[in-house]
Amino acid sequence: MKKKELAAFRNKKIDDLNKILREKRADAREAYSSIRAGQEKNIRKYKGLRREIAQILTIIREKEIITHDKSK
Secondary structure: OOHHHHHHHHOOOHHHHHHHHHHHHHHHHHHHHHHHOOOOOOOHHHHHHHHHHHHHHHHHHHHHHHHHHHHO
């Protein structure tokens, strides 16, 4: 994921990020199963998807913390 994409994700709402997260997780499951079946030769694709999922989860958590701090 490029820095521009990360910056764009930081501007989105948590609900939108959760929707993107579900899509990325579905892509990761599909990539994993195709790698295990021997259909996919590019195993780095799965690793990249896992990293993107982790980055999105981090952004969601940051937003939750900021929102929680503002409510105090």
